[in-house]
Amino acid sequence: NAGVMQNPRHLVRRRGQEARLRCSPMKGHSHVYWYRQLPEEGLKFMVYLQKENIIDESGMPKERFSAEFPKEGPSILRIQQVVRGDSAAYFCASSPDKKGYDSPLHFGNGTRLTVT
């Protein structure tokens, strides 16, 4: 049973370009969480999605950032017009449980975004 798959592992973008990060949850999981992590820091919640629904995007900047989890295909985190401050590791996690806090999260290995 494949784990959470994120791609690409590393992504380099120039300032002003768009970044698209993909996440395929574990088989049977319909809940996806995106987190951002800066070096030597913990995780910052960005957005929680279920299939075709954004449940909570309170951790995501209102401008330039968007996320989706379509009926078919992976979840996408999209960052438009990237700036240097967007450089970070972005992690996706999935869970099967409606109450995501009550069951372990399964994480991908992250996408490391570098903005030059």
Add this chain to the structure above:
Amino acid sequence: SQQGEEDPQALSIQEGENATMNCSYKTSINNLQWYRQNSGRGLVHLILIRSNEREKHSGRLRVTLDTSKKSSSLLITASRAADTASYFCATGDSNYQLIWGAGTKLIIKP
């Protein structure tokens, strides 16, 4: 906002010794989870302890929870080089979000 705070921020011990990490939080919780993160990788779930539990074991790991003090500890016994990683606690309340601490960086010296 980050609720969990791990202590110490960094810990370096000899292989074979026990390692203890602590986590404090501020609000009431339903459960507390511990995760491990190896350098450059995603987080791996270690243990989930519910608010009505006081202690839980998994292999060489022992987690305690004191809800009156709003704190938890993670003990790794007989440490190995492979235990070198960052360890994070995360608290779950009635909401669906987990609130994460900044982590303890554990280094096991051979």
